[in-house]
Amino acid sequence: MTLTAYLILSAALFGFGILGMLVRRNMIVMLMCVELMLNAANLALAGFSRFIPGVDGQVLAFLVIAIAASEAAVGLALVVNVARARQTVDVDTLNLLKG
């Protein structure tokens, strides 16, 4: 396998993440798409770490995983709060700041 194959897979997953972030209206699913994008970045990091040898890429991916976990915790807390206040998690209804 070449590095290119892994990177193309990573780019495809990232593209799906962006697509989902823009097309979905459910806040929880949008957060899941963020996780998808972070996973794509991790795959690229692991690929580089294998083909340009050095575990630095894996350490960086480890840090990204930890940050993603804390992001999910805080993001879901916000979602729960929004759902409690508005009885919905549809982002189209959250237009309080719309001019």
Added chain:
Amino acid sequence: MDSVLFYILAVVAVASAGAVVLHRNPIKSAFALIVVMLTLGIIYLQLSAGFLAVIQIMVYAGAVMVLFLFVLFLLNVGVESPFAQRWYRRTVAGVTGLLMGVILAGLFLSRGLTAAGEHSPPLESDFGTIEAVGEVLFTRYLLPFELLSVLLLAAIVGAVLVTRPVWPTPKFPKELWPMARNASDILTEGETGDEGTGEEAAP
């Protein structure tokens, strides 16, 4: 054999990523995302990143996705009726996603990278094990690691504080939230609280 496995995993991962985006039921999206994470875990094993594979499956497919599913069940999120209602939104989203993927792929296909990734270089026997990763993590990346622990602590505190119901809404009046105390009550009552929420303990 190695490349056959990779192609199977890649097809599964891309198909599941499509399901995450396109499935209208958030629960099924979440399960598709778990499949993506498991396939990525196996791909990490192929890349001789054993430690990362274990962390991927334990933290991502385990902890983070359980958190997502827990919130989905808690909020009883139903099936999302039609996607973005307006056609141009779907078009713009599709074009942006495609463009992002194509730009990234083009960047990755540039000559320097393809030359570097033609053949997989030989590795030391302990490459990607917990010892090798840990040694680098606790020497060269010690400061980021420690900062990360502070970040995780801040995330825990932040999540607890954000989720704590401060202002009762009509649907969830204060009586329904025995744990919750109104912020204004805490401010006005001072030290009268005896429910052990912790805030009153500080002198």
